[in-house]
Amino acid sequence: MANTRCPFVLQLLTLSLINLYLGNSVVSVTSSISGHPSEPKEELDRVLDLPGQTFNATFAHYSGYVTVNEESGRALFYWFFEAIEDPDSKPLVLWLNGGPGCSSIAYGEAEEVGPFHIRPDGKTLYLNPYSWNQVSNILFLDSPVGVGFSYSNTSSDLLNNGDRRTAADSLIFLLRWLERFPQYKGRDFYITGESYAGHYVPQLSQAIVRYNLAAKEKTINLKGYMVGNALFDDYHDHLGVFQFMWAAGMISDQTYKLLNLICDFDSFIHTKDSCNKIQDVASEEVGDIDPYSIFTPTCTANVSQSNQLRKRMHMVGSVKEKYDPCTEAHSVAYFNLPEVQKALHVIPEFAPSKWVTCSELVNNHWKDSPRTVLDIYHELIHSGLRIWVISGDTDSVLPVTSTRYSIDALKLPTVGPWHAWYDDGQVGGWTQEYAGLTFVSVRGAGHEVPLHRPKQALTILKSFLSGSSMSTSKQVSDI
Numbered sequence: 284m285a286n287t288r289c290p291f292v293l294q295l296l297t298l299s300l301i302n303l304y305l306g307n308s309v310v311s312v313t314s315s316i317s318g319h320p321s322e323p324k325e326e327l328d329r330v331l332d333l334p335g336q337t338f339n340a341t342f343a344h345y346s347g348y349v350t351v352n353e354e355s356g357r358a359l360f361y362w363f364f365e366a367i368e369d370p371d372s373k374p375l376v377l378w379l380n381g382g383p384g385c386s387s388i389a390y391g392e393a394e395e396v397g398p399f400h401i402r403p404d405g406k407t408l409y410l411n412p413y414s415w416n417q418v419s420n421i422l423f424l425d426s427p428v429g430v431g432f433s434y435s436n437t438s439s440d441l442l443n444n445g446d447r448r449t450a451a452d453s454l455i456f457l458l459r460w461l462e463r464f465p466q467y468k469g470r471d472f473y474i475t476g477e478s479y480a481g482h483y484v485p486q487l488s489q490a491i492v493r494y495n496l497a498a499k500e501k502t503i504n505l506k507g508y509m510v511g512n513a514l515f516d517d518y519h520d521h522l523g524v525f526q527f528m529w530a531a532g533m534i535s536d537q538t539y540k541l542l543n544l545i546c547d548f549d550s551f552i553h554t555k556d557s558c559n560k561i562q563d564v565a566s567e568e569v570g571d572i573d574p575y576s577i578f579t580p581t582c583t584a585n586v587s588q589s590n591q592l593r594k595r596m597h598m599v600g601s602v603k604e605k606y607d608p609c610t611e612a613h614s615v616a617y618f619n620l621p622e623v624q625k626a627l628h629v630i631p632e633f634a635p636s637k638w639v640t641c642s643e644l645v646n647n648h649w650k651d652s653p654r655t656v657l658d659i660y661h662e663l664i665h666s667g668l669r670i671w672v673i674s675g676d677t678d679s680v681l682p683v684t685s686t687r688y689s690i691d692a693l694k695l696p697t698v699g700p701w702h703a704w705y706d707d708g709q710v711g712g713w714t715q716e717y718a719g720l721t722f723v724s725v726r727g728a729g730h731e732v733p734l735h736r737p738k739q740a741l742t743i744l745k746s747f748l749s750g751s752s753m754s755t756s757k758q759v760s761d762i
């Protein structure tokens with residue numbers, strides 16, 4: 284089924300374009316867009332039954348590897364879910380988690396917007412009633428290599444990941460994935476993600492926009508992107524983090540002042556010792572809470588803790604829903620089961636010895652991480668993409684204050700004034716529309732908005748995809 288017509292001419296052209304726009308040191312010139320002829324085709328990636336699946340899925344789903352670089356032997360792992368109804372008429376949405384080093388399958392799929400969530404037994408699955416495949420075809424990508432099931436045959440690759448190569452490899456991934464799923468070529472395409480994906484999402488969008496311009500084609504028909512609790516700009520994000528922690532009563536006045544004095548101009552990812560020291564003091568003052576969701580309990584089970592941005596922990600305390608702060612531990616149990624890996628077409632030879640939600644190795648060796656992506660926002664706003672920025676307002680890691688400072692720094696004219704938006708009779712959060720960008724906050728959600736407020740997150744996705752403003756209707760549904 285895959286379209287393999289004259290791959291070579293296309294290859295050379297597209298590669299030189301990618302080199303041109305992404306910096307050639309990171310993109311191997313021997314890569315080709317249309318993959319190896321021996322690579323699996325769509326049907327071979329089809330996932331049938333998963334262990335612990337106690338229900339019949341009414342939609343098709345696929346998982347496997349896409350080689351993004353032959354020379355080093357880099358392959359990215361994906362899991363793709365068709366829309367529940369009428370996938371041919373629905374857009375394609377890519378979801379990316381951040382870290383850097385965290386798996387989109389661990390977070391995005393298994394506890395946020397994916398259809399299959401994992402029960403506390405770590406063995407059985409249940410269907411997420413607010414899965415984003417209700418309104419779209421949704422693709423989860425473990426990126427870059429060393430994350431989740433994505434791998435490289437060149438072990439030094441895992442010590443040399445950075446923003447630039449992540450974007451370049453992800454672009455090749457998409458072009459080749461579309462060769463495997465040609466029915467999605469030219470389909471309306473959106474990129475979504477959170478946290479450190481606040482870098483990945485605009486960077487990949489920029490790579491696609493530039494690629495499309497140069498190649499004069501729209502195989503990847505990118506229409507827009509949406510990020511949640513995203514990293515934008517180290518300076519403005521720092522200001523907002525410290526202010527949020529102080530205003531929420533988590534740190535002392537003295538520490539607040541020192542944080543601003545010592546860390547404001549520091550990098551988020553490559554932090555100086557002096558800033559690390561005062562961050563440690565802050566962390567001591569804050570105590571043992573979940574910084575990704577400051578009002579909900581922490582997981583008290585014996586699970587390993589990970590650091591800052593990279594990890595995120597849990598979910599929300601809606602009174603009606605049973606709150607489970609240990610969702611990550613369930614993924615670790617499930618995705619390490621050999622029979623689960625087999626069903627997902629993971630090749631044992633390339634699988635990590637232990638699958639983890641976030642790779643310390645990748646995180647600790649991260650290379651290039653620009654201090655800001657606001658310049659990319661200006662370029663992409665200019666290119667006409669639909670850009671939405673959402674923020675769970677109980678996250679202290681990339682809080683709503685950071686997002687607001689960063690948006691303010693873009694100096695965009697307001698086209699729709701600040702107002703509360705409603706979901707089922709309740710204020711879901713607040714919103715403001717700027718020329719080229721829409722801001723939406725989510726009341727009571729932590730870092731992972733769809734984990735804490737799954738229904739509201741789906742409502743936001745629907746508005747985003749249809750390009751309509753958040754609702755001001757106070758109507759209550761009668762279910």
Ligand SMILES: *[C@@H]1O[C@H](CO)[C@@H](O)[C@H](O)[C@H]1NC(C)=O
Nearest residue numbers: 332335336337338339340341
């Ligand atoms: C799934 O579908 C099969 C075949 O249609 C049926 O026999 C089975 O009972 C279904 N299982 C569930 C859990 O609904």
Ligand SMILES: *[C@@H]1O[C@H](CO)[C@@H](O)[C@H](O)[C@H]1NC(C)=O
Nearest residue numbers: 350352353355356357358436
């Ligand atoms: C990695 O190396 C193995 C063994 O040579 C090979 O079968 C596999 O295709 C390589 N992976 C990639 C992505 O090139």
Ligand SMILES: *[C@@H]1O[C@H](CO)[C@@H](O)[C@H](O)[C@H]1NC(C)=O
Nearest residue numbers: 583584585586587588612615
């Ligand atoms: C927690 O888990 C670690 C590693 O699995 C183990 O070494 C440690 O003893 C456990 N601690 C408790 C209190 O169970």
